[in-house]
Amino acid sequence: MTPDSKRFLHPEAIRRIGRLEIRARHIVEGFMSGMHRSPYFGQSIEFLQHRQYSPGDDLRHVDWKVWAKQDKLYVKQFEEDANMRTTLLVDVSKSMQYGSGPLNKYEYAATVAVSLAYLLLKQHDAVQCLAFDETIRARTPLRSSNNHLRAIVQALDASTPENKTDPGGIFRELAEQSPQRGMMVIVSDLLGDVESTLRGLRLLRQRGHDVLLLHIMDDDELDFPFDGPTRFEGLELPRHFNCNPRALRDGYLESLEQFLSTLRHGCARDAVDYLLVRTSDPLDAALAKFLTRRMAAGRKN
Amino acid sequence: MTYLFPTLLTFGLPLLALPVLIHLINLRRRQRVEWAAMDFLLESQKRNKKWVVLRQLLLLLLRTAAIALVVGMLASPVIRPAWAKIFGAGMKHHVLLLDDSYSMTDQWGETSAFEEAKKAIERLLSQSNAADSEQVVTILRFSEAERLSVGSTPEIYQQKLNAKLLESLQEDFAVSHPNESNAGPVDALEAALRMPETAADETRIAYLVSDFRKQQWQEETQLSQLVQRYRAQVSHLRLIQCVGETRDNLAVTRLEPESGIRATGVETWYVVEVANYGDTPANEVTVTVQADRDKLPAIQLGTIEAGEDASQRFRVTYETAGPHQLTASLEPDAVALDNVRYFAAQVPKTIPLLLIDSSPRGDDGYFLETALSPGEKNLAGWSPQIERASFLRQHDQLDQFAAIFLLDVPKLDQTEVDVLEAYVERGGGLGIFLGEQTRRQFYNESLYRDGEGLLPAPLDIPTQLLRDSDSATADVEVSDHPLFSIFSGQRNSFLKLVRVEFYFALLPEWQPEAAQPLAKLRNGAPLIMEKGFGEGRVVMQLCKLSPKSTDLGVWSNWGLNPMFPIYANELAGYLTAAKRQYHLLTSGDVLEVVVPESDYQGEAEIIAPDSAVKPTVIIGEANEQNLTFKSTKPTTSGVWRFDLQPIENREDVAATPTRVIAVNVPRGEGDLHTLQRGDLAELLDGIDYEFLLASSVAEGNQKLAGYPLRDLLFWGLLATLAIEQLVAVAASYHGRVATRRAIA
Numbered sequence A: 001m002t003p004d005s006k007r008f009l010h011p012e013a014i015r016r017i018g019r020l021e022i023r024a025r026h027i028v029e030g031f032m033s034g035m036h037r038s039p040y041f042g043q044s045i046e047f048l049q050h051r052q053y054s055p056g057d058d059l060r061h062v063d064w065k066v067w068a069k070q071d072k073l074y075v076k077q078f079e080e081d082a083n084m085r086t087t088l089l090v091d092v093s094k095s096m097q098y099g100s101g102p103l104n105k106y107e108y109a110a111t112v113a114v115s116l117a118y119l120l121l122k123q124h125d126a127v128q129c130l131a132f133d134e135t136i137r138a139r140t141p142l143r144s145s146n147n148h149l150r151a152i153v154q155a156l157d158a159s160t161p162e163n164k165t166d167p168g169g170i171f172r173e174l175a176e177q178s179p180q181r182g183m184m185v186i187v188s189d190l191l192g193d194v195e196s197t198l199r200g201l202r203l204l205r206q207r208g209h210d211v212l213l214l215h216i217m218d219d220d221e222l223d224f225p226f227d228g229p230t231r232f233e234g235l236e237l238p239r240h241f242n243c244n245p246r247a248l249r250d251g252y253l254e255s256l257e258q259f260l261s262t263l264r265h266g267c268a269r270d271a272v273d274y275l276l277v278r279t280s281d282p283l284d285a286a287l288a289k290f291l292t293r294r295m296a297a298g299r300k301n
Numbered sequence B: 001m002t003y004l005f006p007t008l009l010t011f012g013l014p015l016l017a018l019p020v021l022i023h024l025i026n027l028r029r030r031q032r033v034e035w036a037a038m039d040f041l042l043e044s045q046k047r048n049k050k051w052v053v054l055r056q057l058l059l060l061l062l063r064t065a066a067i068a069l070v071v072g073m074l075a076s077p078v079i080r081p082a083w084a085k086i087f088g089a090g091m092k093h094h095v096l097l098l099d100d101s102y103s104m105t106d107q108w109g110e111t112s113a114f115e116e117a118k119k120a121i122e123r124l125l126s127q128s129n130a131a132d133s134e135q136v137v138t139i140l141r142f143s144e145a146e147r148l149s150v151g152s153t154p155e156i157y158q159q160k161l162n163a164k165l166l167e168s169l170q171e172d173f174a175v176s177h178p179n180e181s182n183a184g185p186v187d188a189l190e191a192a193l194r195m196p197e198t199a200a201d202e203t204r205i206a207y208l209v210s211d212f213r214k215q216q217w218q219e220e221t222q223l224s225q226l227v228q229r230y231r232a233q234v235s236h237l238r239l240i241q242c243v244g245e246t247r248d249n250l251a252v253t254r255l256e257p258e259s260g261i262r263a264t265g266v267e268t269w270y271v272v273e274v275a276n277y278g279d280t281p282a283n284e285v286t287v288t289v290q291a292d293r294d295k296l297p298a299i300q301l302g303t304i305e306a307g308e309d310a311s312q313r314f315r316v317t318y319e320t321a322g323p324h325q326l327t328a329s330l331e332p333d334a335v336a337l338d339n340v341r342y343f344a345a346q347v348p349k350t351i352p353l354l355l356i357d358s359s360p361r362g363d364d365g366y367f368l369e370t371a372l373s374p375g376e377k378n379l380a381g382w383s384p385q386i387e388r389a390s391f392l393r394q395h396d397q398l399d400q401f402a403a404i405f406l407l408d409v410p411k412l413d414q415t416e417v418d419v420l421e422a423y424v425e426r427g428g429g430l431g432i433f434l435g436e437q438t439r440r441q442f443y444n445e446s447l448y449r450d451g452e453g454l455l456p457a458p459l460d461i462p463t464q465l466l467r468d469s470d471s472a473t474a475d476v477e478v479s480d481h482p483l484f485s486i487f488s489g490q491r492n493s494f495l496k497l498v499r500v501e502f503y504f505a506l507l508p509e510w511q512p513e514a515a516q517p518l519a520k521l522r523n524g525a526p527l528i529m530e531k532g533f534g535e536g537r538v539v540m541q542l543c544k545l546s547p548k549s550t551d552l553g554v555w556s557n558w559g560l561n562p563m564f565p566i567y568a569n570e571l572a573g574y575l576t577a578a579k580r581q582y583h584l585l586t587s588g589d590v591l592e593v594v595v596p597e598s599d600y601q602g603e604a605e606i607i608a609p610d611s612a613v614k615p616t617v618i619i620g621e622a623n624e625q626n627l628t629f630k631s632t633k634p635t636t637s638g639v640w641r642f643d644l645q646p647i648e649n650r651e652d653v654a655a656t657p658t659r660v661i662a663v664n665v666p667r668g669e670g671d672l673h674t675l676q677r678g679d680l681a682e683l684l685d686g687i688d689y690e691f692l693l694a695s696s697v698a699e700g701n702q703k704l705a706g707y708p709l710r711d712l713l714f715w716g717l718l719a720t721l722a723i724e725q726l727v728a729v730a731a732s733y734h735g736r737v738a739t740r741r742a743i744a
Helices: A003-008 A011-017 A064-070 A105-122 A148-158 A167-177 A194-206 A219-223 A245-269 A283-300 B007-028 B038-075 B113-129 B163-174 B185-194 B214-219 B223-233 B363-372 B389-393 B414-425 B440-448 B482-487 B489-497 B564-578 B677-683 B694-705 B710-730
Strands: A047-052 A074-078 A085-091 A126-132 A136-139 A183-188 A210-217 A230-234 A240-243 A273-278 B031-035 B077-079 B091-098 B135-141 B156-160 B202-210 B236-241 B250-257 B267-276 B282-291 B299-304 B309-317 B322-329 B340-347 B351-357 B382-387 B403-407 B429-433 B459-464 B476-478 B502-506 B516-521 B526-533 B536-541 B592-596 B603-607 B616-619 B621-623 B626-630 B638-643 B658-664 B690-693
Touching (some): A085 A105, A167 A183, A167 A194, A210 A219, A210 A245, A240 B038, B091 B113, B185 B202, B202 B223, B282 B309, B340 B638, B351 B389, B389 B414, B414 B429, B414 B526, B429 B564, B592 B658, B677 B690
Parallel strands (some): B091 B135, B091 B202, B202 B236, B236 B690
Antiparallel strands (some): A126 A136, B250 B267, B322 B340, B459 B502, B603 B638, B638 B658
């Protein structure tokens, strides 16, 4: 692990979730080798070792050359295939800079993204990472090599939350640019036009992508615990106003609830996996919750 | 509408700007937050703006109103009702009957009943002074009520109530303390009733400011009638209770010689008594005793149950003649004044006794003199002087003798009888020993005189006490009279050795009334009898004193018994005790010292117990060859000293130029049980009065002045605060923030 990766890759969190495996809910191209027969049979096969034949083994894997020489049946064993394409979409808009705990939303989102990348790369899946706000600010190629993690970390580390966000636009753009189906993991606070965001998500789903949405919110944003006269200054909007936050709390929470409700319903309608994560939630717990839900969904299917 | 404390408005009204000021300060102190989710916040503000502003304005209004109500409440506005005739027209006369007896020294914390009374009066008059009408004040202290005769008035009588009077009263109260008397409400009410009747345009309001001690109010049966009579004279009657609860209190109630002062070098037995006036037992009660400047061993009285008292004897021996004093004191408690008791007396070098001896060979005188004054050292402190009966005619010299003994005197002439009776009546002691010379006709006619004279009982003929050889019963049986208390226990075995052969029987038709037999013979006939006469005492022995043989034979061997000298000393002590050689005065009493005019000059100095008080020079009043010195001011407790000026050439009196007199606070005043509202209602049933606690007297007075708005404002304030809280809760300004997750 490089010094750069330490910022976003927490060994403790990785250790706890290391035993879990990523499973896509839908079968996409090159997915689930080892568990299911791949539609692209014979691609990316690397020989690992021989094993004595036992009844029930696939006869296609019998090494007939060895049988011819030694008159014994051996089957050839191969390393697992790396054929899942995962794109990690991390929001680097200015609103992600907000944080009341040890990690702000961006740091939390980047950590989640890097942790997932580590897991995926470990099982030799191809991972690509995109940092976006209004446009795509950084992009890493789709690779499955172990040292690709470093490129992802560097890409996220180099990105600084500065501008407004437009998730809807980015999702539409991505849908157009990615003809191959894969898994899209979006890590964002989604503060923007909710309808536009949902339209973008729907487009991704229509293109056959498996979409996972990790909605990162700070405790302050969800609980609004402010007290006393306060001047609120917009991080993305050039607006500010003074108020007694306690008087506006109920109204704020009502609006927020409405936003979250719209988002949840939209995701449910388009079969987008949605998970609201608080920045105060332990990272490993959030990841474990996410992966558990994915596994449960996989078994249903 | 007027305000009782209008100055508070000046200071209080600017405070109304406080909520606005706090709001403005808070605006400057607001925190800055860079916020991501502005959309939701803006939406909330857009939706709630009107309500938020409205609620905030309402809160501001309510908080300002709350401050206004507090200020208004403290300023105490009063509306003058049209019906409030009391203060509306005419002159108001406040008559304050102030209890200044020493139970008002009842102390708790930093205050006392009297302090509470003074504060209550000050508050009451300050508030009354705020009224527009003309008002006058009379203050009658309980202690001065007794000496107020008809027509005389108290020190503060109908004085105009104004700032000057209030200032003067405050100065007076600052140095004013309760009196040491036990003056009760009876004298005060009687004095108040003697005041001129209410004038046509006068409204008289009477206040009885006291601790309302239960003992005093329940014992004085005429009190409720007096209150009723007084109530009829005044427009309003207010009873102001200065004490909230009863506190425990111990008091030294007695300190005096058990049987008179003895001479120098002779033990004098004293009795100290402590009363527990409290409601709980007092444990390990210790009395500290000091004789002159010497501290004596402390006296342990153990536990004294509630409402009980305990006493103990102790002895003191004075080595020198002259003035001596004794002080008994307890640990401090609620009432300090009754924790100390004083005793003072002139201790004589010897106590002169007169023995009128008519026995044929002077035997009786010899035996009695030997018993009272054995040897030259005069250890018993008596100096007996044996004289013939004619000595009694020198009546001017009789008063120097503490007691007179008649020893087998056959008869006296009428002058001698008169002198003797006058002597005993003044407090002298007379001992009569009968014998073969005694003429019973004279004794019965002149000395007994059908019970009017000195003799305790009429005499019959001398009678022989028949002897029963088998009987083991002693001839003499003594009672538990103090005269024989020394014979109690094992020591009375000597009494069994007393043999009585002859005695004077009493006339059979006589019925014992005033006279008491102190000792009886085996057959039940009295042997020693006592009779009180005037302030003095008479003790008669119905048997001859001398054990020597007479024409009749030997009367008794009593004079030879080892117990006889002891009995003779006890008898002398008992008889001399009757003629007290000390004063028992209570606070307020007039001190009086009478000395022969021939021995002293006419000027003396009185020195008060309080060293801060300057000595007073007084001139003695010459009266029948005596000089009488009297104190001119009311006395306080302690030992007072009279410094006399002996005439230079009179060496015999020059040794005692000082007289000491002890003054003590009256007993019983330390019982702090008080009457509260319910008790007074029962006692004064049917009388229209108002009961107030001293602490709440101001409220009672406000009602007199008009309709007070303070209560109304108070309730208004409570309501405002309650509404403010409700609005604040509704506006989400209450409750802890961020303790719960708003969204899971």
